[in-house]
Amino acid sequence: MMKVCRLLGWLAWSFAPLVLVADGHATRKRSAEIPRGTTRDLKKIFVGRCYDYIRVINPALRDKNCEQMWEAFYNGFKGKQPCEVTMDSYNQFVALASHPLPKDKEIFWSGTNALVHKYSGARLLTLEDSLAGYIANNLNWCPIAGNPDLDYTSCPGYSECDNNAVKSFWIMASKSFAQNVRGVVRVMLNGSREGGAFYSGSIFGTIELPNLPKDNVSEIHLWIIDTLNGPDRESCGVGSVAHLEARLKEHGFKYSCFDNCKSVLHMQCVDLPNIPICQFANNDSSPGNSATMLSSPLNALVARIRRLVVPM
Numbered sequence: 001m002m003k004v005c006r007l008l009g010w011l012a013w014s015f016a017p018l019v020l021v022a023d024g025h026a027t028r029k030r031s032a033e034i035p036r037g038t039t040r041d042l043k044k045i046f047v048g049r050c051y052d053y054i055r056v057i058n059p060a061l062r063d064k065n066c067e068q069m070w071e072a073f074y075n076g077f078k079g080k081q082p083c084e085v086t087m088d089s090y091n092q093f094v095a096l097a098s099h100p101l102p103k104d105k106e107i108f109w110s111g112t113n114a115l116v117h118k119y120s121g122a123r124l125l126t127l128e129d130s131l132a133g134y135i136a137n138n139l140n141w142c143p144i145a146g147n148p149d150l151d152y153t154s155c156p157g158y159s160e161c162d163n164n165a166v167k168s169f170w171i172m173a174s175k176s177f178a179q180n181v182r183g184v185v186r187v188m189l190n191g192s193r194e195g196g197a198f199y200s201g202s203i204f205g206t207i208e209l210p211n212l213p214k215d216n217v218s219e220i221h222l223w224i225i226d227t228l229n230g231p232d233r234e235s236c237g238v239g240s241v242a243h244l245e246a247r248l249k250e251h252g253f254k255y256s257c258f259d260n261c262k263s264v265l266h267m268q269c270v271d272l273p274n275i276p277i278c279q280f281a282n283n284d285s286s287p288g289n290s291a292t293m294l295s296s297p298l299n300a301l302v303a304r305i306r307r308l309v310v311p312m
Helices: 042-057 066-077 089-097 113-118 131-136 165-179 203-211 238-252 262-269 276-282 289-296 297-309
Strands: 107-112 145-151 181-192 219-223 253-259
Touching: 042 066, 042 131, 066 089, 089 131, 089 165, 107 203, 113 165, 113 181, 113 262, 131 165, 165 203, 181 262, 219 262, 238 253, 262 276
Parallel strands: 107 181, 181 219, 219 253
Antiparallel strands: none
8 A cells, every 4th residue: 555654853854965876785885796805904993883883872782792793703704715605604793793673663775775874864773773784884804715814805796606705794684683673664665776676686585574573573664765856667566566565465464655755755855956856845935844944954944043033
């Protein structure tokens, strides 16, 4: 079923430029092909991010041992063939990094990299906002066969072999993340993507969706978001989205589908307020109109000041 998405918390959003990009469906916030070697100072970055997370971002996890997590992570792939690092190599690390997820706050995505992370902010949680995802995001690494050192020159690309160190990590982390969600779950897909909004071979289609705990998920909200100025290739009930809806029904999930949620559209239109789809901002010039305020952050600030100093 198609519904109109609610406007949620737009005043809390920043006004940084943002457009929806059609990134690699399986690689998330990582590049689809990685022609580089291991990230320099990998251990320092890993441990530093870990401490940042457990001390600043989520102090409830302060008892986590970052050095122990590094050893579990590193020993999982150390000395292996670069294309023979399976997802099971990260079992110990994922177990150590795992933590409770807040109910009703998780969002999955495919083809909406920049937008989903801008939208989620402090309101929703992506895999990359969990401890494991935060530590490894945008990093690259691979072992040297029979050698404890890391290869800093060249690592297999993400699609070059199935069992490369980075791909196997994200598959394992995605599986664990999906298994631990509770309550209402959201999924943001790109309705302008060539080949369909829902790609059954993506990490979401092959790993996350099959591992969602039916007994713990009360409802799934599908958000189909078009690229501004891009084609409207798919929407609720159409093409690959219809296929996804059929899969959800088959597995007994309650779901709702939303085309171009206004709360998301408002964020997109901050960067391109003059294109036709964003002209809702000019339809109502009243001081309290959210679209008008969003189309001009400076005007919004002035309007707020006037309301404070001018008698009503």
